[in-house]
Amino acid sequence: MDQVEESVDSANVGWETFWEAGSRAFQLGRYADAEKLYQKSLTDVKSPESVDSRRSPDEEDTLSNATTAERVVAQAKILSSLGELYLVQGWHVEAEKAYKKAMSLKEKIAGPDSLAVAEILNKLGVIYRAQGKFQEVEPVLRRALTTYEKDASANKLDVATTIETLADFYRAHGKYDLAEPLFQKGLALRESVLGADHQSIGPALQNLALLNHASGKYDSAMPLYERALRISEATWGAEHPSCATILNQQGELFRMKGDFPNAEKTFWRALRIRQTALGVEHPSTAQSLASLALLFHLQCKYDQAEPLYKTLVDLRTKDWGPKHPHVAEMLNNLAEVYQDQGKYSEAEPLYWRALSITQEAQGPEHPSVAKALRNLAELYEEQENYDEADRLFRWGLGVGEKALGSEHPEVTELMARYASLQKRMSENDDDQQSTSWQD
Template structure:
């Protein structure tokens, strides 16, 4: 339901799952933290940041206490909480959380684990939001290398990083460097996920934006139209991504 933007249908299910787990497993069980993370993510998707933050904080406290401060589940919650701060423009609060999550994942999972690439992507995105393009690029590049090596050149996670790196180049006006990355991301997503997947729509939207920035309006329009059609069909006519 959350993936479809049916937030009102999703919330009572998360709430019920939380109540069951708290009652049966106890308020400090790791499974409670998992549901807290999910419910917080739902609130974050709706822009209810003040409701999301205490849930992430509680999930973090549970995982740190029960599993230890260097457990991968702690890193996952740090990553989520940092993302919340990032969304609110609280960059100084987000960065140390991403850095700590990165350190945990590199230490426990190894420097070339896909979860390391996820945090590198997130930290790079934070730097990009601040206009720190020179700091962001090597992180995206490292994330790309990890995912290509470990998961293969045609994995959806590779497409995600290509999309992000292309966005960085787009922001810098490096249009010729951005376009082939968007094109490759689009090809991967169409092949692996299918031509009507929401992630395909995201890349179409981004590539169209690149063409628009260059004044290539005739090339941009059919991509926007296709992205709109995919999102309306798959996500429903009233989904936030349709509005975008």
Template sequence: PNVAACLNNLAFLYYAQGRYDEAEPLYVQALEITKHRLGEKHLNVAACLNNLGLLYYAKGRYDEAEPLYVQALEITKHWLGEDHPDVATSLNNLAGFYNVQGRYDEAEPLYVQALEITKHRLGEDHPDVATSLNNLAGIYESQERYDEAEPLYVQALEITKHRLGEDHPDVAQSLNNLGFLYNSQGRCDEAEPLYVQALEMRKKLLGENHPDVAQSRNNLAALYQSMGRYDQAEPLYQQALEIAERTLGSNHPDTVNIRKNLESLRDIKR
């Protein structure tokens, strides 16, 4: 198990850096070792399944992520009961998969349940509560339930700043989420400073060559495009595409989306 832990730790480092292809074989090896040493239904196996599921999710391999999330949730519930923070994590992961597929009716109750568990077990002001708030707000936003999403995003941002400090990747994600909501509502002047701040923070904390930096550049570019500021949008799309192709590959859903955005902008400018 110590070897598996070392593999998981190194894989997580690569994952955090956006080096997904290097992380995958380590996570797979860690899962195999853990199953062999501890058995198929051990809690450490559930952790390994969640890790590998998150990686597949990040790589856009959603069909491979789902069974891992489901299995991890079943193991975690079996050993820890329904009302444990690790169960909330598994619920969040599975709901995220349903959300990205547009299966909102399946995702929402899982997100709500995860939020309730996290608040009850960890307190109202815990970073994991902020994560759950962000997740639930995201599904409301996907359904254009903006009035329900906004207070959750604001609350998540406040918790994250308070608990993790002003200069943390999770703060950048919260800024990005709120900016995206404002942009969706046409509140461009409110969205822009949030997007700019999120981008600068991510570049500083994660480096220029990270998928989250590509996401921030793409979002800011889309905002500028919607405002008719095409000359500012195009280089951001181009930079985002280069990062995404390098870190995620040409066929990843995020890469495909950025490429379409750039092509759309160039069509407008012709």
């Protein structure tokens, strides 16, 4: 970084050199260096001396208005770069601030309905979704889409990106009827510009396949996955990680259809690609292991599921640390394998450990805590330890109602399970009283 700064400083040039150096650092993944250089560029462009340093004194008066406009354009450009840098790193608060500042400047320069503003609106939609500000996502994406559709000069691929971003938001919130026509429209736009076999058609096909998958249209989803896989293989080669991603999605679809032999074969192929291309400890490799573990679990192949879940606990601990929710998830899954085999003494400490991690990582009133408590309650119920099961169900209900509300489906389901326990406890009391009377 110091050598970069020295070379930039010694050149005695303006903001553009800092911005270009920052962009190079960004591309190389040197994010801290990129941020420093972008900030230097931003500081420099705000200085009149920097913008006007190559103009003679006579030129300054006649061009003052022009240079002020240039400065505003430059600031917007740098802020947009900073926004992208922060977004890539997952720094959503910082990204939002940078993009909003850039958008304010671009609205002054080109107007609120300009394509430059629409581009930032699309980014804000992504940021709001990542932050969980769901009520703000649709308005900004709709505004961006309206701007694009009104301007005949808009790049069709930019329009497609905005359409797909909005569609994916609808898909994630179960609004499949709104998502499907948008995904179809985005795909058609891409095909009209790039052709049917371009590499960027693959992800568009995957989006549509995932939607059909989620909405239960399995027969429609599979040919879309197959076409996306062919494009990925032709573009990157059959052993590329992008192919493994599609294969894993296909495997999940086979599993949902109950076609376990094809699911297993597909999961193994995806796993082998990821192990070779990414390494045995990569998070994507772990995803394939998790898919296989669940498949074996569902088939009651506990001797195959158990070692995979143990491996996943170790991998997630190494990747995320011992107190991360991903670790708790795998501990719960391993505990379920033991519980299903009646190995209650092995399941119990894993469930308690998962609960402790969840409480510490996500807070004692997070919905995931209610799920962890339900797991424990059901474990004790199976062992006829009804008093402890009752305590845990009531605890879980208190957390769930506070976090989600009494009408939420997860809470109403938990209420139904608790009612079932109470009925079972009442019947048990009746049986005991009957036995006592007979004695």
